[in-house]
Amino acid sequence: xxxxxxxxxxxxxxxxxxxxxxxxxxxxxxxxxxxxxxxxxxxxxxxxxxxxxxxxxxxxxxxx
Numbered sequence: 001x002x003x004x005x006x007x008x009x010x011x012x013x014x015x016x017x018x019x020x021x022x023x024x025x026x027x028x029x030x031x032x033x034x035x036x037x038x039x040x041x042x043x044x045x046x047x048x049x050x051x052x053x054x055x056x057x058x059x060x061x062x063x064x
Contacts, residue, residue, distance in 0.1 A: 008058050009058055009059075012051060012054055012055060012058070019047045025040060
């Protein structure tokens with residue numbers, strides 16, 4: 001894997017660190033529900049799923 005693709009994964013990791021930090025996560029801690037699930041739970045799983053998809057695309061597309 002080339003250096004710039006490793007850098008993309010590092011940027012993704014830093015973004016996830018920020019997205020899962022307590023102040024950002026608490027922004028979604030509300031009484032609202034989506035399909036019966038609390039907003040914070042939907043946020044956590046959505047960010048997690050998006051990160052898996054992005055990392056899969058980076059690794060698959062640029063695997064050499």
